[in-house]
Amino acid sequence: GQNIDQPTEMTATEGAIVQINCTYQTSGFNGLFWYQQHAGEAPTFLSYNVLDGLEEKGRFSSFLSRSKGYSYLLLKELQMKDSASYLCAVRDYGSSNTGKLIFGQGTTLQVKP
């Protein structure tokens, strides 16, 4: 089966850097996704990692270590609009043909002035 863990809540200051961690256990890993979800809205895609290393996209970066079953999402130069939930999701190799993702419970980030 699969298990995905991420912190429930985090708080950070506007302009700062925050790192949101995600650990996972799967029977056959085939990709990790990060989504952003503002309250009451649909999740939107942020990043995708399938190989080890860092993927950078503007203020957001995502890192993956497959051997450790670990990923993090790094948000730089935090803005108030970054206050949202951040969802870690894993695609399992056994399900790779379906594109089916299994989601963690999400991390609610509050950015304070």
Add this chain to the structure above:
Amino acid sequence: DADVTQTPRNRITKTGKRIMLECSQTKGHDRMYWYRQDPGLGLQLIYYSFDVKDINKGEISDGYSVSRQAQAKFSLSLESAIPNQTALYFCATSVSNTGELFFGEGSRLTVL
């Protein structure tokens, strides 16, 4: 207009009633999904479909059924709604060779 459209956006109903949530998409994707979201539990997969003739159960399919009427339409039904089915429901689509999901705006269902 949204690429993935869900109706209704909000619905309040009573225990035992039959409810249908509809999803339509203009993205031309073959894969469609229904998720439910509860506070603190993340997104849980209810059903998914590869194409019109393919329906698969997800993690929490009990109490739900689906219909894929066309490539662009995927409906979720609650035959006899119960209060613990109160949740936010999301439809999503994906292209067959990637995992990225494109979500609808959500349907908030309250069962009294």
